[in-house]
Amino acid sequence: MISPSSLYLHIPFCRIKCTYCAFNTYVNLDNLIEPFVQAMIQEIKIVGSSKDRQQLHTVYIGGGTPSLLTAEQLQRILAAIQSEFDLLPGSEISMESNPSDLTSDYMASVRAIGVNRLSIGMQSANESELKLFERRHDLNAVIKAVEAARKGGFDNLNLDLIYGIPQQTLADWENSLKVLLQLQPEHVSLYALGLEDGTPLKTWVETGKYPAPDDDLAADMYDLATDMLGGAGLAQYEISNWSKPGLECKHNLQYWRNLPYPGVGPGAHGYADGVRYSTILSPQRYIKVMKETQNNFVYPRTPATDQAVVVDRDSEIAETLIMGLRLTQEGIDRETFRQRFGEDLLDVHPETIARYEKHGLLYVDDKVVRITTKGRLLSNMVFRDLV
């Protein structure tokens, strides 16, 4: 059976570059947004037309800050997707957003064009942490954004929080979690702060302006979050993600099940027809190559494709294991694995799996292999040994 694809769209614009951010995103390029929308529509047409009509069951508009696009621009992008793909009934259409952009009129318009899942970058409920990140919103803007989204008709909201922030105490983190729970999101994503090369935050830590994140404290924060979110009826289904029952992010499940997702836009990543690829980073170059484009690209490549690697069987197995073990409830279904690769998962890594099962890091039965609560703390070691 051919499973439907997911489509990722990368919107590479932001108003302000947050101090921790290493995503492919640019400020002060608002004049390029409209030419970019036209270029993205062109790329969607190429991806859609270079293969027999494909079924999609999720679309994810990420970035960057997709909420810098008008509802009309988003509508044209979605119309291009609908004309080039079979968007299945009930498809999940997610969009990331910055709280400062979310008025109730904008939310109602975005909901009306078909976006049915909204991710709001809350990041913290503590003003000092939002200032450290140079986020362009305060807590009040987050509360108003959630109100606007609800008023606009969104019943599937994700809120993101970051933990392990320099100078953040366990009490600060507890406060962020409490405020988040008061906002009653259907889905929560928690990210441990990473100090990324080239970011101001990394420089500040390296020069001693701020202390380095404390790994032990971050582990305590993770445990606290697990207790608080679980206690509020949000079930953990992935190492960093919790949701109300049935509202897991279908798009991200596609990644963790290692299933196909073409990606479009500058700096997008994609995986389709056995090819893993990334696109050119510069929005200016992206607009230029898409304008000058000729057809005849071999799916999933487009004029914007930069790097592309054909994934061999061993790599596909390794990626399927690493991604699948992130799914804390679902794990890796042994029958699905056998159908995909023609052999039982336990025959691929018999000794490693037996050893980790014996030490209580992996749970194994006739149907699944999955990571245990104890294994989650050592997940990097388990993943490394399995590839």
Ligand code: SF4
């Ligand atoms: S809003 Fe998001 S994508 Fe933009 S700079 Fe901040 S963290 Fe990065």
